[in-house]
Amino acid sequence: MKYYSLEHKAPNVSFKEAVINGIAPDKGLYFPEKISPLPASFFETIESLSNEEIAYQAIRQFIGDEIDEKSLRSIIAETVSFDFPLVSLSENVATLELFHGPTMAFKDVGARFMARCLGHFAETTEKKQDVTVLVATSGDTGGAVASGFLGVEGVKVVILYPSGKVSDIQEKQLTTLGQNIVALEVDGTFDDCQAMVKTAFLDTDITQKRQLTSANSINVARWLPQCFYFLFAYKQTKKASKELVFSVPSGNFGNICAGMVAYKLGMPVQQFIASVNENDIVPRFLENGNYTPKPSVATISNAMDVGDPSNFIRIRELFNNNFEALSEMLTSYSYSDTETRTAMKELHTTYNYTADPHGAVGYLGLKKHQEKAPQTLGIFLETAHPIKFLDVVEDALAIKVNIPEVIEGLIQKKKEALFIKNYAEFKDYMMRS
Ligand SMILES: *Cc1c(COP(=O)(O)O)cnc(C)c1O
Numbered sequence: 001m002k003y004y005s006l007e008h009k010a011p012n013v014s015f016k017e018a019v020i021n022g023i024a025p026d027k028g029l030y031f032p033e034k035i036s037p038l039p040a041s042f043f044e045t046i047e048s049l050s051n052e053e054i055a056y057q058a059i060r061q062f063i064g065d066e067i068d069e070k071s072l073r074s075i076i077a078e079t080v081s082f083d084f085p086l087v088s089l090s091e092n093v094a095t096l097e098l099f100h101g102p103t104m105a106f107k108d109v110g111a112r113f114m115a116r117c118l119g120h121f122a123e124t125t126e127k128k129q130d131v132t133v134l135v136a137t138s139g140d141t142g143g144a145v146a147s148g149f150l151g152v153e154g155v156k157v158v159i160l161y162p163s164g165k166v167s168d169i170q171e172k173q174l175t176t177l178g179q180n181i182v183a184l185e186v187d188g189t190f191d192d193c194q195a196m197v198k199t200a201f202l203d204t205d206i207t208q209k210r211q212l213t214s215a216n217s218i219n220v221a222r223w224l225p226q227c228f229y230f231l232f233a234y235k236q237t238k239k240a241s242k243e244l245v246f247s248v249p250s251g252n253f254g255n256i257c258a259g260m261v262a263y264k265l266g267m268p269v270q271q272f273i274a275s276v277n278e279n280d281i282v283p284r285f286l287e288n289g290n291y292t293p294k295p296s297v298a299t300i301s302n303a304m305d306v307g308d309p310s311n312f313i314r315i316r317e318l319f320n321n322n323f324e325a326l327s328e329m330l331t332s333y334s335y336s337d338t339e340t341r342t343a344m345k346e347l348h349t350t351y352n353y354t355a356d357p358h359g360a361v362g363y364l365g366l367k368k369h370q371e372k373a374p375q376t377l378g379i380f381l382e383t384a385h386p387i388k389f390l391d392v393v394e395d396a397l398a399i400k401v402n403i404p405e406v407i408e409g410l411i412q413k414k415k416e417a418l419f420i421k422n423y424a425e426f427k428d429y430m431m432r433s
Helices: 015-021 040-044 051-063 069-079 107-124 140-149 168-175 190-202 204-209 220-240 254-264 281-288 312-318 323-329 337-351 357-372 386-397 405-412 423-432
Strands: 002-005 030-032 086-088 093-097 131-136 155-162 181-186 211-214 244-249 271-276 330-334 377-382 418-420
Touching (some): 015 107, 015 211, 030 220, 051 069, 051 220, 093 357, 107 131, 107 155, 131 140, 131 190, 140 155, 140 181, 155 190, 168 181, 168 386, 181 190, 181 423, 190 204, 190 211, 190 423, 204 211, 220 244, 220 254, 220 377, 244 357, 254 271, 254 312, 271 357, 281 330, 323 330, 330 357, 337 357, 418 423
Parallel strands (some): 093 377, 131 155, 131 211, 181 418, 244 271, 244 377
16 A cells, blocks of 8 residues: 655655654655445444454555565454443443553554554564654653553664653653663653654754654554544444444544544444544634644643644545535534533443543533434543543542552552753763663
């Protein structure tokens, strides 16, 4: 499969090159040349297929012959080796829990798939050179990437995170793994970390010494495998024979965009709802056709605090930049922190369900849509385990949440990070290690 840049000023590349480059030289996002629907029989018989088989059929065309069947099947088996339960809350509302992976957020799926693809390419490249994955994180991404790449041969991971600005659990997820994972604790903000990463990619002293790649959410190997669990959900709801609605708590819009890829593969869906917090760029766009990025505002659903959603351009491309066609499939609603807390309480008292703030925003968008479409079966995605947002959850629900054993174990582990004050120190580390 070939990929083109959405800026249209860079050469088309293979899947492998798209994964290694991350972003095209003209700064455009890569997009597959063609998306062919799966045969009708795939959807008719989906209940008889294993998750691994569903994932294999869905991703095969995006990789072509660049990874042999046996290797691809084993990459997939390792990627989806945990549960994706659809928990029914009422006759017409269910939640798809995406937090049963090692770092308890949906980003595990994309990170694990990308890590194994890179590992495969490193193994099969003649001139053996380790790849260094550089990533800046404000929280969840770093943990998912660290865990996903742990022990992958031929790949080193360097994670930059802002000192004192990630939660304790998140910091431990980044700093306690060892092996091929190095955490750099930066004296600065997330934006400073991001700026250092960007500068390193342009710094020829570093790039002559190490082959750098990024693992942020625009990488095609993180984006595309996220279509898997939309199909797993469809499989679990087929018996109900109701029209499906997916409500996706959205920040950079990679997750929902992958859901729309499943739709392009032929999965029957009535509507996608992009549920957002007060960062409401997309609802505004769908209202008036003007896409106007804004600086992000901080909310309690902080993984969605994004003022210029990077993957939204891919959603527009999926609909050939046709505003009307897009508006028919996509609705978007924005919610305040107060509304989010109220939704968390409602889920807890009405359904005895403890949701994290991101999932609660998804629930709100779904409820709003179902006022007009009550016969549908609505699924909101629960993108993280509530324990990852312990303070918010305990405060909103006035309860104590039990800490799972894995987290207890994690909190006991010893943090190892290198403290970095500025770019010079960072560069020094990159040159000598
Ligand atoms: C990253 C993240 C999101 C946003 O996902 P996008 O693909 O960026 O839209 C939502 N919820 C949680 C918990 C996340 O970590």
